Amino acid sequence: MNKIQIKTKTKNYYVFIGKDVFESFEDFIPESVSKILFLIDRNVNEKCSVLLKKIKLLNKSKYNLVIHSSEKKKNLITTQHILKYLIENNFDRRSLIVSIGGGLLGDIAGFSASIYMRGIKHIQIPTTILSAVDSSIGGKTGVNFYGIKNIIGTFYQPESVFINPAFFYSLPKIEVISGLGELIKYAIINPKLYDFYKNETTKIFFTKEVSDEVILKSIKIKADIVKEDEKEEKGIRKILNLGHTFAHGIESASNFKLKHGEAVFIGIILALIVSRKFNLIEEERILNFINDFRFITVNKSFANLDISKVVDFMRSDKKNLNGKINLVIPSKEKILIDFPVEEKVIYNVFEELSKYLKKYAIQ
Numbered sequence: 001m002n003k004i005q006i007k008t009k010t011k012n013y014y015v016f017i018g019k020d021v022f023e024s025f026e027d028f029i030p031e032s033v034s035k036i037l038f039l040i041d042r043n044v045n046e047k048c049s050v051l052l053k054k055i056k057l058l059n060k061s062k063y064n065l066v067i068h069s070s071e072k073k074k075n076l077i078t079t080q081h082i083l084k085y086l087i088e089n090n091f092d093r094r095s096l097i098v099s100i101g102g103g104l105l106g107d108i109a110g111f112s113a114s115i116y117m118r119g120i121k122h123i124q125i126p127t128t129i130l131s132a133v134d135s136s137i138g139g140k141t142g143v144n145f146y147g148i149k150n151i152i153g154t155f156y157q158p159e160s161v162f163i164n165p166a167f168f169y170s171l172p173k174i175e176v177i178s179g180l181g182e183l184i185k186y187a188i189i190n191p192k193l194y195d196f197y198k199n200e201t202t203k204i205f206f207t208k209e210v211s212d213e214v215i216l217k218s219i220k221i222k223a224d225i226v227k228e229d230e231k232e233e234k235g236i237r238k239i240l241n242l243g244h245t246f247a248h249g250i251e252s253a254s255n256f257k258l259k260h261g262e263a264v265f266i267g268i269i270l271a272l273i274v275s276r277k278f279n280l281i282e283e284e285r286i287l288n289f290i291n292d293f294r295f296i297t298v299n300k301s302f303a304n305l306d307i308s309k310v311v312d313f314m315r316s317d318k319k320n321l322n323g324k325i326n327l328v329i330p331s332k333e334k335i336l337i338d339f340p341v342e343e344k345v346i347y348n349v350f351e352e353l354s355k356y357l358k359k360y361a362i363q
């Protein structure tokens with residue numbers, strides 16, 4: 001079992017990674033915990049029952065709530081459902097929520113834990129690549145509201161995170177692709193990781209052993225960033241939003257037919273095109289990126305997107321200031337944050353994107 005420490009101003013905790021993490025899971029439950037709610041994603045409950053049996057406490061637990069987590073259900077109604085369950089079962093301030101599922105479930109669980117009685121403990125067991133390398137770590141919680149992604153939420157660190165990569169082996173291909181979007185984001189942030197990916201080519205992502213290594217490397221990058229800037233106050237953490245303003249607009253405009261990581265992948269290409277437009281990178285970098293990751297397929301529904309709808313959603317992004325859309329974009333030396341662009345630039349880069357995708361026959 002590997003472990004990585006996440007140090008923040010509000011809490012220090014560990015991310016445990018390995019196929020044996022559930023063996024010692026019980027030892028990490030604080031003695032003071034009065035009751036445990038296991039919040040489990042419906043898909044995981046159905047498809048990973050053998051793995052779930054390894055969590056002994058779960059088998060003994062009286063309080064299990066299975067949630068159908070979809071982007072449309074990542075809302076206040078689902079939050080209320082969880083809060084009601086906690087109240088009806090007399091959960092108190094010393095209670096704990098253990099969430100077992102992907103990023104959607106982890107975000108709702110973390111949000112519910114953060115507001116119930118002004119905050120009860122939360123342990124994350126992420127079951128997708130995307131949630132393991134990104135959303136389960138660093139304490140961002142939240143739900144969608146008024147059609148806007150993650151517009152309501154809190155910073156609330158979990159007690160610990162337990163990653164059992166065995167969950168990933170049963171993921172449908174679309175979920176693996178979605179996870180790749182976030183993994184590749186770390187490679188843009190850290191050139192050493194990019195080189196590692198290039199040398200290992202596609203086998204990194206599709207063989208079990210190497211993907212474990214990639215997950216560890218990615219979490220370490222995130223741990224270093226979160227340590228410096230837990231609440232995105234200094235700006236450093238904003239680099240983790242690379243490609244995300246585009247991605248949130250794309251996901252929302254597609255009515256969530258595109259998964260988050262798929263949209264992040266496209267968002268990263270768009271961010272590179274913006275950088276090129278402002279002469280911050282050479283065109284070669286875009287071409288290399290598309291070529292290096294050409295095995296990643298882009299969901300067909302992307303072709304039918306109404307770009308004006310994407311821009312409407314991008315306009316309501318939390319990061320915007322003074323009526324301009326604020327982007328995170330790569331430059332030659334570093335990642336630039338709060339890079340303001342006019343809406344016409346956004347329309348323009350979408351036009352250019354189709355040119356690139358055609359050229360590389362990515363569909």
Ligand code: GLY
Pocket residue numbers: 134135137138140237240241
């Ligand atoms: N997912 C971006 C962050 O955790 O800051």
